[in-house]
Amino acid sequence: MILHLINRTDWEAAQQTGVVQPASLASEGFVHCSTEHQMVAVANKYYTGTNDMLLLHIDPKLLASPLKWEPPAHIDGSPALPGEPFFPHIYGPINIDAVTEIIEFPSMPDGTFVAPSQLNTFTVHNIAQTPQHWGEAAQWGFEAWAHEFPNDTAQTYLDLYSHSDGTSGRLAETFVAIDSNDMLLGCVTLIDDDELPNATEPGPWVAALFVHPSAREHGVANALLSYLISRAQQLGFKQLFLYTEDKQSWYEQKGWRYLRNTKLNKLPHVVMQLNIGS
Numbered sequence: 001m002i003l004h005l006i007n008r009t010d011w012e013a014a015q016q017t018g019v020v021q022p023a024s025l026a027s028e029g030f031v032h033c034s035t036e037h038q039m040v041a042v043a044n045k046y047y048t049g050t051n052d053m054l055l056l057h058i059d060p061k062l063l064a065s066p067l068k069w070e071p072p073a074h075i076d077g078s079p080a081l082p083g084e085p086f087f088p089h090i091y092g093p094i095n096i097d098a099v100t101e102i103i104e105f106p107s108m109p110d111g112t113f114v115a116p117s118q119l120n121t122f123t124v125h126n127i128a129q130t131p132q133h134w135g136e137a138a139q140w141g142f143e144a145w146a147h148e149f150p151n152d153t154a155q156t157y158l159d160l161y162s163h164s165d166g167t168s169g170r171l172a173e174t175f176v177a178i179d180s181n182d183m184l185l186g187c188v189t190l191i192d193d194d195e196l197p198n199a200t201e202p203g204p205w206v207a208a209l210f211v212h213p214s215a216r217e218h219g220v221a222n223a224l225l226s227y228l229i230s231r232a233q234q235l236g237f238k239q240l241f242l243y244t245e246d247k248q249s250w251y252e253q254k255g256w257r258y259l260r261n262t263k264l265n266k267l268p269h270v271v272m273q274l275n276i277g278s
Contacts, residue, residue: 001036001119001218002058002067002088005043005105011054019093020056030068030089033058035219036119038085049111057101057118058094060217065092069222069253085226086254088219122185122220124227127174128165133184134158137176140187144210148245148264149195160189171204171235175227177211177220186211188224190232196243196264201271204232206242225254229276238277243269 006020014020025031034042039055047053060067069086103118115121127137138157146152163172171192177185187210194205206228211220232240243262244251248270252258256272263269 002033002060003036003039003103003119004031004033004056004058004090004094005039005047006054006056007050008052008054011056011102014094014096019095020099021093025093030091031065031094033088033090035088035222036115036121037219037223038087039119040113040115040121043105043107043113047107047113049107051107053105053107053113055103055105055116055119056094056099057103058090058098059100060088060098062095062098062100063090064095064098065090067091071255086222122177122179122223124175124177124223126164127161127176127187130176130178132182133176133178134161136184137161137174137187140210140212141208145208148267150265160191173231174208175224175231177215177224179215184212185215186220186224188228190228194241194243196262196269196271199262199271201241201259201273203241204237206240222254229274233276238275240274240276241271243271245269248272 004020006022010020010022020031022031043053068089068091070089072087101118103116105113105116107113127133138154138161141157142152142154160172161174162168163170164174166173172189174187174189176187179185187208189207191205191207192203194207206225209221209224229240242251242256243264245267248258251272256274259271259273261268262271
C-alpha cells in the first residue's frame with residue numbers, strides 16, 4: 001500500500017487541478033510517500049497535533065509519474081543511515097485518478113496518531129517466535145525455489161528454521177512478516193552460507209526473500225529486507241551478499257551493487273553486495 005499524507009485544504013485544491021503537487025516536489029524533486037507499515041511513525045514524527053489530515057491510498061499502476069523506492073529523505077536534512085527502511089518517492093505530481101481511497105486520519109486527543117482500521121498493518125518477527133507459521137513458510141520456500149534446489153523438501157526449510165533461536169551456533173535466522181490477523185505475508189533468511197557453488201564471498205547472505213502474491217506491492221519485501229539488514233548490523237557485519245535470478249534491478253534500487261555473474265543448477269544468476277557499515 002502506497003500512502004501520501006495530505007491536509008484537507010491541499011486535497012480540495014488538488015481536486016480542482018487534477019494533481020497533488022506538494023512543496024517537496026519543487027524543493028526536493030519528488031513527493032514523499034509511505035507504506036501502511038511506515039505511515040503512523042511518519043505522522044507522529046512530523047505532524048503531531050494536526051487534526052485535518054487525510055491519507056491518500058495510491059495505486060502505483062495508475063500513476064503517471066515514476067515511483068522509486070529510496071532511503072528516507074529527512075525533512076531536517078540529515079543523511080539516511082545504513083539499514084534505514086526504503087520509502088516510496090513519486091517523481092512528479094500525483095494524478096488524482098491514481099488515488100483509489102481517501103482515509104480520514106485525525107489525531108488522537110493527545111495529538112498523536114494511530115493506524116486507522118483501513119490500514120493493513122503488519123509486523124516482522126524472528127520465525128522462532130511464531131512456530132504456528134513454520135509449515136506454511138516451509139511450503140512457500142519449497143515451491144518457490146524448487147527449480148534452483150531440486151533436492152530440497154519442505155523439511156529442508158523446517159530444519160533451517162530450527163536454527164533461528166540462535167542456540168545451534170550457526171547463523172541462520174529467518175524473519176517473517178505477519179499481519180494484524182496473524183496471517184503470514186512473507187519471509188527472508190539471514191544465513192552464513194547460501195549454498196552457491198564455488199562462491200568466494202565471505203557472507204553472510206540474504207536468502208529466500210519471498211512475499212505471497214496477495215501481499216506484494218505493499219512494502220512487505222522492503223520491511224523484511226530492512227529488518228534483516230538491521231539484524232546483520234546488530235551482529236557486527238559490515239556487508240551482505242545475495243544472488244538473484246531475475247531481481248537485480250529491484251535490489252539495485254535499494255543500493256545493492258552487482259559483483260559478478262554465476263550459475264546455480266545451470267541457471268544464470270547475479271551475485272550482489274550491500275555495504276551496511278563503515
